[in-house]
Amino acid sequence: MDLSMPIPSAAPSASLAIDGQRLWQRLMALARIGATPKGGVCRLALTDLDRQGRELFMRWACELGCTVRVDAIGNLFARRAGVDDTLPAVATGSHIDTQPTGGKFDGNYGVLAGLEVLATLNDAGIRTRAPLEVCVWTNEEGSRFVPVMMGSGVYAGAFSLEHALAATDRDGVSVRDALRAIGHAGDAPAAVADGAPRFGAYFEAHIEQGPVLENAGVTIGAVTGALGQRWYDVTVTGMEAHAGPTPMPLRRDALLVAAGLVQRVHAIALAEQPHGRGTVGCLDVFPNSRNVIPGRVRLTVDFRHADDAGLARMDAALRDAAREAARGGITVDVNPVVDFPPQPFDAELVEWVRQGARRAGLSCIDVVSGAGHDAVYVARTAPTAMIFVPCKDGISHNEIEDAKPEHLAAGANVLLHAMLARAGVA
Ligand SMILES: [Zn+2]
Numbered sequence: 001m002d003l004s005m006p007i008p009s010a011a012p013s014a015s016l017a018i019d020g021q022r023l024w025q026r027l028m029a030l031a032r033i034g035a036t037p038k039g040g041v042c043r044l045a046l047t048d049l050d051r052q053g054r055e056l057f058m059r060w061a062c063e064l065g066c067t068v069r070v071d072a073i074g075n076l077f078a079r080r081a082g083v084d085d086t087l088p089a090v091a092t093g094s095h096i097d098t099q100p101t102g103g104k105f106d107g108n109y110g111v112l113a114g115l116e117v118l119a120t121l122n123d124a125g126i127r128t129r130a131p132l133e134v135c136v137w138t139n140e141e142g143s144r145f146v147p148v149m150m151g152s153g154v155y156a157g158a159f160s161l162e163h164a165l166a167a168t169d170r171d172g173v174s175v176r177d178a179l180r181a182i183g184h185a186g187d188a189p190a191a192v193a194d195g196a197p198r199f200g201a202y203f204e205a206h207i208e209q210g211p212v213l214e215n216a217g218v219t220i221g222a223v224t225g226a227l228g229q230r231w232y233d234v235t236v237t238g239m240e241a242h243a244g245p246t247p248m249p250l251r252r253d254a255l256l257v258a259a260g261l262v263q264r265v266h267a268i269a270l271a272e273q274p275h276g277r278g279t280v281g282c283l284d285v286f287p288n289s290r291n292v293i294p295g296r297v298r299l300t301v302d303f304r305h306a307d308d309a310g311l312a313r314m315d316a317a318l319r320d321a322a323r324e325a326a327r328g329g330i331t332v333d334v335n336p337v338v339d340f341p342p343q344p345f346d347a348e349l350v351e352w353v354r355q356g357a358r359r360a361g362l363s364c365i366d367v368v369s370g371a372g373h374d375a376v377y378v379a380r381t382a383p384t385a386m387i388f389v390p391c392k393d394g395i396s397h398n399e400i401e402d403a404k405p406e407h408l409a410a411g412a413n414v415l416l417h418a419m420l421a422r423a424g425v426a
Pocket residue numbers: 094095106107140206373
């Protein structure tokens with residue numbers, strides 16, 4: 001524990017609650033910027049629509065009496081002063097960029113839940129000992145620019161500011177130029193290593209993007225950590241030949257071998273329950289002609305697991321599978337491309353999320369995040385936890401993404417009490 005943090009003072013009144021309707025109205029107002037005909041949102045990072053969304057956030061933050069700083073990768077930080085402004089801020093937030101066919105809640109909810117917490121404290125006349133901040137992280141989705149979770153990744157030092165600024169979209173526009181074009185190339189340092197302030201704690205509220213809470217009939221997920229991820233490109237090479245004259249025993253069919261690997265990836269994950277995940281999401285078949293035996297197949301493998309040992313077992317099993325598959329003139333090449341370690345969240349903060357749910361009379365279970373979030377990077381620099389609320393049928397990254405107003409309000413109340421507990425009521 002960071003000894004510079006304030007000791008939480010007496011718990012604020014349990015009756016203190018956010019205004020669910022105001023939160024919902026802000027969500028709907030932000031969703032109008034880039035609204036799609038099917039009810040979703042298309043607001044890609046650093047476009048003019050993103051600028052409009054950012055400016056709406058900044059206007060709301062200023063109306064709440066916050067100061068806003070913009071850093072060199074375009075992250076926004078709305079700050080509500082604490083009684084002791086030398087204390088590290090207790091922060092929350094998420095992102096407001098979306099997928100091209102994204103929804104209204106992914107990311108936006110975490111940002112606007114943060115503003116709702118500040119509005120609630122203003123209404124109740126509550127001052128906190130530590131300052132509070134609401135963050136908007138740049139390009140979390142990674143749809144226009146890679147790497148994903150760009151703003152929080154730079155902040156935490158996962159990659160350099162220069163690397164991020166040089167990334168280009170499909171039209172060759174760089175992050176650097178896109179930031180300048182929308183006026184959000186700020187002058188505050190972007191990375192903790194370059195002097196960006198470290199938070200005393202970071203909480204992120206987010207829709208679950210999976211079906212666990214809804215299936216369990218539970219309102220709050222106390223997120224204990226995020227699964228680690230290992231991604232691979234696998235290439236199976238055989239020999240193209242005519243589908244008619246080549247007898248079955250003499251074929252070197254790369255797709256047949258790849259099909260076996262798809263099954264093995266599934267089996268490898270099944271052997272690592274409850275947290276193991278294994279997915280083959282892409283399959284490129286060459287030459288992809290109906291009367292040619294496939295000579296080469298490229299497939300992607302995405303493994304996830306809650307701990308490093310599990311990921312190491314999955315890695316070894318994939319390499320065994322590749323070795324066994326490589327015979328009879330077939331070669332299998334396994335190339336690792338991404339390695340995100342599992343990220344446990346801070347045990348004390350997770351406990352405050354559980355307590356916040358209990359205090360508000362809400363059902364709560366522990367869950368792990370299977371997806372990446374800004375919080376996963378921020379957790380490298382400060383004690384961090386996440387609050388999940390259910391989304392309809394577990395669907396997100398889709399225009400039909402939906403969440404119940406009462407669930408969104410419930411998560412924001414948990415966020416309120418967790419932030420207050422950490423920041424201390426003056
Ligand atoms: Zn998100």
